[in-house]
Amino acid sequence: MTYRNMAVVLDGSEPILATRVGVDFSTKNQVKRQLGANIDAGDQLRFNGDVDCKIGLDFLVRTSDGVRTSSGGSHDFVDFLFDNFHNTGQNSMILNVGGNLYRDCFIDSFSLTVRPFEPVIGSATFSSYNPSSSVLTGANTLLDSDLNTNDVVYGHNCLLSGAGNVVASDIINELSYNKTYSRTPIYTLGSQQATSQIVDGVEVDMNVQSTGLNQLIGFSGNKLSSDFGVGLRDVGGSGVTYTAVVPPSNFDLIVNSGAHVVAEGYSVDGGGTLVTKATIKEVIL
Secondary structure (H helix, E strand, O other): OOHHHOOEEEOOOOOOOEEEEEEEEEOOEEEOOOOOOOOOOOOOEEEOOOOEEEEEEEEEOEOOOOOEOOOOOEOOOOHHHOHHHHOOOOOOEEEEEOOEEEEEEEEEEEEEEEOOOOEOEEEEEEEEEEOOOOOOOOOOOOOHHHOOHHHEOEHHHOEEEOHHHOEOOOOEEEEEEEEEEEEEEEOOOOOOOOOEEEEEEEEEEEEEEEOOEOOOOOOOOEEOOOOEEEEOOOOOOOOOEEOOOOOOEEOOEEEOOOOEEEEEEEEOOOOOOOEEEEEEEEEOO
16 A cells, blocks of 8 residues: 555545654553562553544645635545634544544644745644544545646745834744644543544744844733734645635634744854744633
């Protein structure tokens, strides 16, 4: 089986333009140690929880424009980036990885990195509380018709806004956006699987690399007075759009006013130019 047989599909939409996918299973176990007894070779471990199933994937970001395919599906395969889609991490999804269905998937985190003259690269991690137990078979889903490079988001096409809040100029050569969802699974009597989830917190960390800083942070950091971030755009100026709401909304890498610059630093090498870094934190929930 090769990568050609391992397409990744979310909730039955068009396949994600994934460049890597990994599925990891692990058990919650303890060694059985009892007073006055040796380890029983036939009964060594105690299992005290559900199987952990983590799904991680890397992907390219492409604009959707609400385009419908000939099969009736949509190109909105990055809907999981929108909190409207999964109710800020509270709603489950189904991931199809090479024909194997992973149900009750909840998003744990995602990140996007923007650099000039490079495609925007994303990564995401999901937890499945009802994972597939089938033998890997693969699926013959081909993405050739979806590989329109004009729809791929590149860093040099993106729109920067509010940079003066953080750095001394608009010369930003790298920006990464990381969103994390913290949750507690709820287990009930009579079931080995979680029956529901409570989202405890949602946080955003944005890391900016540039050539200058406005000011160095103090005890409480620096609070942003206005929004700051990057609008994701393709070569035609179209954004990453979620069409299931009215009006449709764009997904942009934005931290809102009130967020704080919580870390800064700078360095320079011999023969080089000054490189500055800043980290901005926003608490959503």
